[in-house]
Amino acid sequence: MSIVVQKYGGTSVATVEKIKYVARRLIERKKEGTDVVVVVSAMGKTTDKLINMAKEISNNPCRRELDMLLSTGEQVSISLLSMALKEYGYDSVSLTGSQAGIKTRGYHLKARIADIKIENIKKHLKEGKIVVVAGFQGVNEAGDITTLGRGGSDTTAVALAAKLNCPCEIYTDVDGVYSVDPRVYSKARKLKNISYEEMLEMASLGAGIMETRAMEIGKKYNVPIYIAKSEGNIEGTYIKELSEEMEEKVITGLTVSDDDLMVTINNIPYNIQNISGIFEELAKKDINIDMISQTAAVDGFVNVSFTAPKLEKDIITKIIEKIKKRLKGIEVKMETDITKISVIGLGMRNQSGVAARIFKIFADHNIEFKQVTTSEIRISYTINTKDKQKAILVIANEFNL
Amino acid sequence: MSIVVQKYGGTSVATVEKIKYVARRLIERKKEGTDVVVVVSAMGKTTDKLINMAKEISNNPCRRELDMLLSTGEQVSISLLSMALKEYGYDSVSLTGSQAGIKTRGYHLKARIADIKIENIKKHLKEGKIVVVAGFQGVNEAGDITTLGRGGSDTTAVALAAKLNCPCEIYTDVDGVYSVDPRVYSKARKLKNISYEEMLEMASLGAGIMETRAMEIGKKYNVPIYIAKSEGNIEGTYIKELSEEMEEKVITGLTVSDDDLMVTINNIPYNIQNISGIFEELAKKDINIDMISQTAAVDGFVNVSFTAPKLEKDIITKIIEKIKKRLKGIEVKMETDITKISVIGLGMRNQSGVAARIFKIFADHNIEFKQVTTSEIRISYTINTKDKQKAILVIANEFNL
Numbered sequence: 069m070s071i072v073v074q075k076y077g078g079t080s081v082a083t084v085e086k087i088k089y090v091a092r093r094l095i096e097r098k099k100e101g102t103d104v105v106v107v108v109s110a111m112g113k114t115t116d117k118l119i120n121m122a123k124e125i126s127n128n129p130c131r132r133e134l135d136m137l138l139s140t141g142e143q144v145s146i147s148l149l150s151m152a153l154k155e156y157g158y159d160s161v162s163l164t165g166s167q168a169g170i171k172t173r174g175y176h177l178k179a180r181i182a183d184i185k186i187e188n189i190k191k192h193l194k195e196g197k198i199v200v201v202a203g204f205q206g207v208n209e210a211g212d213i214t215t216l217g218r219g220g221s222d223t224t225a226v227a228l229a230a231k232l233n234c235p236c237e238i239y240t241d242v243d244g245v246y247s248v249d250p251r252v253y254s255k256a257r258k259l260k261n262i263s264y265e266e267m268l269e270m271a272s273l274g275a276g277i278m279e280t281r282a283m284e285i286g287k288k289y290n291v292p293i294y295i296a297k298s299e300g301n302i303e304g305t306y307i308k309e310l311s312e313e314m315e316e317k318v319i320t321g322l323t324v325s326d327d328d329l330m331v332t333i334n335n336i337p338y339n340i341q342n343i344s345g346i347f348e349e350l351a352k353k354d355i356n357i358d359m360i361s362q363t364a365a366v367d368g369f370v371n372v373s374f375t376a377p378k379l380e381k382d383i384i385t386k387i388i389e390k391i392k393k394r395l396k397g398i399e400v401k402m403e404t405d406i407t408k409i410s411v412i413g414l415g416m417r418n419q420s421g422v423a424a425r426i427f428k429i430f431a432d433h434n435i436e437f438k439q440v441t442t443s444e445i446r447i448s449y450t451i452n453t454k455d456k457q458k459a460i461l462v463i464a465n466e467f468n469l
Numbered sequence: 470m471s472i473v474v475q476k477y478g479g480t481s482v483a484t485v486e487k488i489k490y491v492a493r494r495l496i497e498r499k500k501e502g503t504d505v506v507v508v509v510s511a512m513g514k515t516t517d518k519l520i521n522m523a524k525e526i527s528n529n530p531c532r533r534e535l536d537m538l539l540s541t542g543e544q545v546s547i548s549l550l551s552m553a554l555k556e557y558g559y560d561s562v563s564l565t566g567s568q569a570g571i572k573t574r575g576y577h578l579k580a581r582i583a584d585i586k587i588e589n590i591k592k593h594l595k596e597g598k599i600v601v602v603a604g605f606q607g608v609n610e611a612g613d614i615t616t617l618g619r620g621g622s623d624t625t626a627v628a629l630a631a632k633l634n635c636p637c638e639i640y641t642d643v644d645g646v647y648s649v650d651p652r653v654y655s656k657a658r659k660l661k662n663i664s665y666e667e668m669l670e671m672a673s674l675g676a677g678i679m680e681t682r683a684m685e686i687g688k689k690y691n692v693p694i695y696i697a698k699s700e701g702n703i704e705g706t707y708i709k710e711l712s713e714e715m716e717e718k719v720i721t722g723l724t725v726s727d728d729d730l731m732v733t734i735n736n737i738p739y740n741i742q743n744i745s746g747i748f749e750e751l752a753k754k755d756i757n758i759d760m761i762s763q764t765a766a767v768d769g770f771v772n773v774s775f776t777a778p779k780l781e782k783d784i785i786t787k788i789i790e791k792i793k794k795r796l797k798g799i800e801v802k803m804e805t806d807i808t809k810i811s812v813i814g815l816g817m818r819n820q821s822g823v824a825a826r827i828f829k830i831f832a833d834h835n836i837e838f839k840q841v842t843t844s845e846i847r848i849s850y851t852i853n854t855k856d857k858q859k860a861i862l863v864i865a866n867e868f869n870l
Binding site for chain 1 (some may be wrong): 485488489519522525526527530531533534535537538540544545546548549552553556562563564568589590612614628630767
């Protein structure tokens with residue numbers, strides 16, 4: 069019998085009524101003769117509420133205990149969903165991450181799946197049950213409950229599909245993957261297909277539909293993924309292996325992010341230790357640096373710019389104070405009104421000149437850019453936030469997104 | 470190092486502030502040089518809220534899934550309490566029932582503790598940690614989460630104390646055990662000591678302070694138990710092995726319960742199958758029958774009265790309809806305005822005439838009683854609820870409660 073893993077996010081199970089609706093959808097699928105494993109997140113804003121309780125106790129709550137706390141959110145969802153399935157007359161069983169055999173390693177709050185002991189799930193499937201698995205959680209070698217961090221439920225779902233060698237369907241509050249986020253460009257087209265690599269770039273650039281880790285697993289194990297709305301039957305987007313030949317277009321998608329700030333440090337005495345020292349300090353505090361640009365040395369001094377999450381502003385400010393004490397004479401500027409705009413497409417591999425076309429568009433429309441970085445299938449620009457809408461429009465027009 | 474098991478109920482951990490207060494109390498105890506294991510219940514009305522969600526899905530939710538759901542309540546409490554302890558600088562670890570090694574058997578929602586694999590708790594105590602254990606829950610042989618039913622957290626605490634061979638302190642919203650519930654008799658005295666057997670009778674009669682099962686384990690393993698208020702330092706009540714010689718008084722306590730209804734069936738053709746058939750029907754539906762009285766047969770007919778929980782009224786009514794069809798000519802009366810009043814005391818073993826004294830008091834004060842049953846250390850009467858206050862007063866006066 070064929071198997072499918074489905075995943076429903078927090079908004080799709082936000083109320084008891086929505087949970088019942090998901091149950092009915094699962095039953096339809098089961099009736100078609102498919103074995104169903106379903107991964108669910110915590111109901112609606114549950115996780116936020118739990119975090120707020122923890123914050124009332126500590127600004128920096130023990131991470132092990134926070135995992136113990138947060139994992140209850142999914143446990144509530146799975147039990148209610150399994151009850152609903154049984155109420156409708158279908159046998160089912162709910163399993164916590166631990167019971168589902170999800171073994172993790174690494175830090176609490178951002179553990180990684182090390183392995184899935186799939187036997188228990190298989191046993192229940194064999195007994196004809198719909199298996200309801202708690203997303204976002206597992207158990208480490210010490211027997212402690214761990215959570216997988218942002219997008220953890222997607223990761224659970226794709227990893228289960230990889231292990232069960234079956235497709236994975238992600239049901240969410242958006243109806244597929246668009247060339248550009250429809251909230252910033254209303255004329256964006258929904259993509260019928262997208263490759264793992266393109267989706268991975270879009271995910272890592274904050275497209276907000278799926279997290280990078282889930283996509284990495286999908287790509288590694290070649291799991292066919294389908295993203296669609298949890299309500300209704302609107303056709304969504306398939307994520308799968310695509311060759312660039314299949315695609316006539318150069319650029320598949322455009323992503324926009326206002327989540328980063330940009331730090332520019334001028335007049336650094338040129339010396340490799342000075343530069344690496346700055347990034348070592350940032351790494352020590354786990355600051356996720358994104359775009360780095362450095363000018364060539366002039367008169368023995370260099371300028372460096374980098375972007376980092378706005379959320380980390382306070383820590384970055386402290387680190388800069390520390391660096392200022394060591395590197396006398398440097399000038400530091402922190403800009404928060406910047407936007408990162410990226411274009412992604414497998415087609416770029418074969419077509420050169422995409423960067424040049426965008427440089428020309430920016431010049432024609434008087435859009436200043438501060439940084440540019442490229443990968444094989446992506447080009448990203450840092451621009452002023454005031455130019456965001458204009459930049460989206462002119463790029464989308466140029467590349468027919 | 471000496472060990473103590475403490476237990477805090479739902480009202481004692483109802484808010485984050487109260488959890489912090491409990492953490493500070495635990496630390497005081499730890500500072501005195503005692504290893505501390507603490508058992509906590511779900512916060513405030515959490516369990517009720519979870520049950521209401523389940524009821525929105527099903528009138529009769531799957532019991533396994535209900536256990537999965539309810540167990541999250543304690544998991545939230547233990548994680549927050551452990552966070553608070555660490556925030557105050559004390560090392561601690563929270564453990565679910567499963568992680569604490571609490572193995573259960575029997576039905577979901579009313580599982581019994583089969584054994585406690587105490588090694589994990591001992592390991593953490595050895596490392597100097599305050600060990601925070603989820604009450605009310607365990608794991609069965611199939612690896613499913615189970616809950617222990619009413620008073621389950623008390624049971625967890627006393628069973629842990631039995632296994633760790635240490636005293637158990639139950640902190641709650643009452644400040645000890647009273648001769649009579651102060652809510653019904655304001656002049657009641659708080660007892661400094663009470664024996665296991667007396668407390669067991671009081672518990673089974675609905676004194677509402679501790680559940681029967683916890684007391685049974687306490688008695689069996691001779692666990693010294695102390696019951697006191699979770700706030701402040703008012704001296705509570707010790708439950709321990711007492712010999713009647715130590716006590717000059719005949720009666721230790723009086724309990725009152727309005728939770729039962731009384732069914733009287735008249736004109737049953739006398740025949741042992743007829744009588745036992747009635748109780749078999751009730752047992753089949755798991756109806757907990759309490760006081761049974763039967764008159765001697767007159768002209769081949771007998772009358773039977775029994776009490777049962779008011780909560781089961783609907784089911785009992787249905788069973789009676791069924792019995793009426795089989796036993797033509799019987800007359801059935803169901804009374805809900807009845808009260809069960811019981812007096813308890815080890816002293817009764819050596820002093821006869823307690824029942825006679827109460828009969829006389831009742832007669833003197835014109836209090837009608839419908840049933841009377843006795844055990845070695847207890848006498849219970851069913852009376853009309855309208856006579857309740859008068860009965861409490863005259864008995865309390867007579868026996869100086």
